[in-house]
Amino acid sequence: MDIDDHIYTNQRPIKPRKKDGVGDQHSVWKTRFLAVAVCLGLLCVLLLAGIIGLLLYQRNQLTSYNSLTKDGDQLQTSNNTLTRERDQLQKETECLKQSLVEKVCPQGWKKLGSSCYYVSTESKSWEESRQDCRNRGADLVVINSQEKQTLVNWLCGRKNYVWIGLTDSVIEGTWKWVDDTPLTTKYWNSGEPNGGRAENCVYFYSWSSDKGEWWDYDCSYKYRWICEK
Numbered sequence: 001m002d003i004d005d006h007i008y009t010n011q012r013p014i015k016p017r018k019k020d021g022v023g024d025q026h027s028v029w030k031t032r033f034l035a036v037a038v039c040l041g042l043l044c045v046l047l048l049a050g051i052i053g054l055l056l057y058q059r060n061q062l063t064s065y066n067s068l069t070k071d072g073d074q075l076q077t078s079n080n081t082l083t084r085e086r087d088q089l090q091k092e093t094e095c096l097k098q099s100l101v102e103k104v105c106p107q108g109w110k111k112l113g114s115s116c117y118y119v120s121t122e123s124k125s126w127e128e129s130r131q132d133c134r135n136r137g138a139d140l141v142v143i144n145s146q147e148k149q150t151l152v153n154w155l156c157g158r159k160n161y162v163w164i165g166l167t168d169s170v171i172e173g174t175w176k177w178v179d180d181t182p183l184t185t186k187y188w189n190s191g192e193p194n195g196g197r198a199e200n201c202v203y204f205y206s207w208s209s210d211k212g213e214w215w216d217y218d219c220s221y222k223y224r225w226i227c228e229k
Contacts, residue, residue, distance in 0.1 A: 106136075112151060117141065118227040119155050119162070126201035129163045129225035130178065138229035140165030142177045143204075149187050153212035155226055156204055163225040166202040166214070168193075175202075189213040 105116035118136060120129070133139050142165050143149050156162045165178035175183040175193075193199065193216035201219035204226075206212040 110155070116229050117151075117155055120224045120226070123222040123224055125222055126163050126167070126219040126225075129223070130165070133225070133227035136227055136229070138227040139178045141226040141228040142166075142179055142181070143187070144177070144181070144185050146185070149185075149212065150210070152204055152226060153206050153210070156206040156212060158206050158209055160206055161223045162204050163223050164202055164204050164214070165228075167200055167219070168216075169200040169219065172197055172200075187212070187214050189215055192216055 105111040106118075109116040109118045111117075116138075118133070118138065120132070124132065130140050140163060141148075141152055143152055152162070152164065166175055166183065167178075168175045170176065177183065189205070192214060193202075195216045195218070199216040199218055202214050202216055203221075203223050204212055204214055
């Protein structure tokens with residue numbers, strides 16, 4: 001073996017060298033991609049958290065709105081109740097004021113309690129008697145309590161007759177006062193009323209100084225009468 005063969009035998013194969021910077025660039029791009037992916041992931045998480053937070057906020061707002069609406073309805077109901085109570089109190093106050101005002105009765109009238117009474121000195125039919133009361137700004141007397149019964153008995157005078165404001169001339173058998181209130185408190189004489197369609201008006205008769213009773217009678221008959229206002 002000559003010298004040249006020995007040289008070629010001992011010579012090592014030469015490996016190809018990587019280009020300068022190729023490996024480094026690959027690592028940089030890989031790092032950047034991972035950073036972008038992480039950022040996108042964080043953005044997605046933040047976006048999801050924001051959406052969830054917004055939904056929770058809207059739900060809370062809706063709950064608050066429903067609660068406020070319910071409270072508003074309750075306040076409106078309370079306000080309506082208070083308004084009705086206020087109006088009722090005002091009405092009662094006005095009635096109380098009117099009852100406290102001293103009523104001055106016309107000449108020839110008697111003031112008893114909060115009302116004025118006129119006892120006629122002449123006799124007329126029931127309709128004429130009522131018209132006379134109306135001309136005086138009043139109406140035939142209404143008896144709706146024991147106190148009024150006693151009062152009318154005193155005004156009438158013992159063993160006397162007077163027309164009172166009770167009739168069934170509109171509907172036979174349905175007795176009503178001239179102020180359209182139904183008959184509740186009754187002081188009929190025994191067996192009265194018994195006149196049917198022929199006797200549709202009521203007169204008061206005083207038996208004594210402390211007792212009086214009612215009779216139904218022919219409305220055209222002439223008696224004295226009592227007006228009240």
